Amino acid sequence: MILTARMQLRRFGLDDGHNLFALDDDPAVMRYLTGGPGTPRAVIDSEMLPRFIDAGREEPPMGFWAAESRVTRAFLGWFSLRRADAKTQAVLGYRLRRAVWGQGYATEGVEALIRRGFTQAGLERITASAYEENLASRRVMEKAGLRFTRRFRLTSADLAAADTSFQEGDVWEGDDVEYAITRAEWERRAT
Ligand SMILES: CC(C)(COP(=O)(O)OP(=O)(O)OC[C@H]1O[C@@H](n2cnc3c(N)ncnc32)[C@H](O)[C@@H]1OP(=O)(O)O)[C@@H](O)C(=O)NCCC(=O)NCCS
DSSP states (O other): OEEOSSEEEEOOOGGGHHHHHHHHTOHHHHTTTTSSOOOOHHHIIIIIHHHHHHHTTSSTTOEEEEEEETTTOOEEEEEEEEEOSSTTEEEEEEEEOGGGTTSSHHHHHHHHHHHHHHHHSOOSEEEEEEETTOHHHHHHHHHTTOEEEEEEOOOHHHHHTSSSOOOTTOOOSSOEEEEEEEHHHHHHHHO
């Protein structure tokens, strides 16, 4: 469990299927991920939730985290920190319910995972990426101290490895953008 000012980030459990379904069932949430369509319940139960739970067995603090309000315990969405190919690098992910957008929750969760990653997981570099038009997500990365590093075009293989269920042919016209922060940069920021 990771506590932030307003959230508790907990591991996913078998009864989180309805939470993930409701989150993805909002076209605004999925706008820059699938273009709108949500994730079928069967895919959540057979692929997504098992992957989220399995990743929770990774060495802490890597994996997926369900975000809950500390006050109401309501499910707000999720955050992830996944080890990349290089052992000292990890990738951030986040997806929140529309009802809580614009209140700094994403930045709060991302900052907590970055802190954990650099202080407890031996990471040297953390990255995140978004579709170029996803300005809210880009702003979250900037507020958390990440800086723009590159533009790239997602391939079908990238999509297959992503945290959302995509269909063949979902590759979009536009680019994705990657942001990153190194441990040294984070330490300078934190002091
Ligand atoms: C991206 C997302 C996680 C942001 O969550 P959030 O809790 O609203 O984020 P925060 O409140 O911490 O910060 C959002 C920032 O983006 C800004 N923003 C929001 N919409 C924007 C837009 N259309 N254009 C420019 N900036 C925008 C906000 O003003 C805020 O910046 P500020 O604090 O400087 O005013 C949320 O919108 C979401 O879940 N989206 C759907 C899933 C998704 O796209 N996930 C990311 C995939 S890469």
